[in-house]
Amino acid sequence: EPEVTQTPSHQVTQMGQEVILRCVPISNHLYFYWYRQILGQKVEFLVSFYNNEISEKSEIFDDQFSVERPDGSNFTLKIRSTKLEDSAMYFCASSVSELADQSVDEQYFGPGTRLTVT
Template structure:
């Protein structure tokens, strides 16, 4: 069964540095998402992306964050000037067709640790 793959599985970064989290969505999917889960807290929506544009974003997704689909297969989340509170598990997801009634398929996540 096709999967969403995320790399790296664990990223350790110094506070203030930039980090790029990478995702390869399922190949025929058209909608892409990032979520995060701070340790011990809920999974939170960050952003959705369709047709090379952000379609919806949460209040968490401020100017520190950006997303990009640099080629036909990758979907990235860039975090600039990382802070300690950015430490979390970041999940990429994708879905096919109309996203509102199609389930989102999640990757295994990237654990981001800011030191």
């Protein structure tokens, strides 16, 4: 069964450093997402991406964050200058969304990347 994959599974970085989290969405999916889960807290939406541009973003997704689809398979989240409070599990998700009359469909999540900022 196709699945969303994420690398690395765990990333440790120093405050102020740039990190890139990588995701390979399911191959025929058109929408891509990043969510994060700070330890002990809710899963929070960061951004959605469609047709090579951001379609929606949350207040959390400020100028230090960016997303990119550098090739036909990868989807990345870059944090430009990490802060301690960026420590969290970051989940990538993807969905098919071929139906014109369906705004929301099933999102399939990857296993996550645990980011630790020291």
